[in-house]
Amino acid sequence: QTVVTQEPSLTVSPGGTVTLTCASSAGAVTSGYYPNWFQQKPGQAPRSLIYSTSNKHSWTPARFSGSLLGGKAALTLSGVQPEDEAEYYCLLYFGNIQVFGGGTRLTVL
């Protein structure tokens, strides 16, 4: 089965910029994998941030952006806020099924 890989953890300073990536064992991630990104804080349901690589939902803060970078899907946070400390998950579409990445724990320190 296809494996989707994310950085296990990242640390960023408040006001800084950080990029999280999402790779597929099947090869380079393209727009055809319709990458989605989600944020989850402890004790809460996930919240959708990005769909179809780079599209934001109406509630997604402007500091979040999605892209493709070096054969991976990427989520960039610019001007990180303390409230951005959370677990972030990507989701890739493989035709009939979808697969989540293992998640990245983002620490704001």
Next chain:
Amino acid sequence: EVQLLQSGAEVKKPGESLKISCKGSGYSFTNYWIAWVRQRPGKGLEWMGVIFHSDSHARYSPSFQGQVTMSADKSIRTAYLQLNSLKASDTAMYYCARTGDGGDIDYWGQGTLVTVSS
């Protein structure tokens, strides 16, 4: 306002079965899929599968194929996830999520906590 309202927490014994529900409101129910996602305690999200309400067509992750059954009743705008022969390892939070074309997820249910214990 789009909402997905899931059924309440359940405590079951090993070997029992369980059917949890996800009721949609505030949108055209038959135009979207509903995905089910499992999250074991302290672990990541796992995509279980998705069901399309208009024809109850379901697609399952190979990891869950044969282990769970997804269904839907469009007349009451509700999707269901049935878990059979429960094991302790089925203890988890189960989420439903609205899914559009290409697998884009936007809205999530609040989650249903399932505890399997003897």
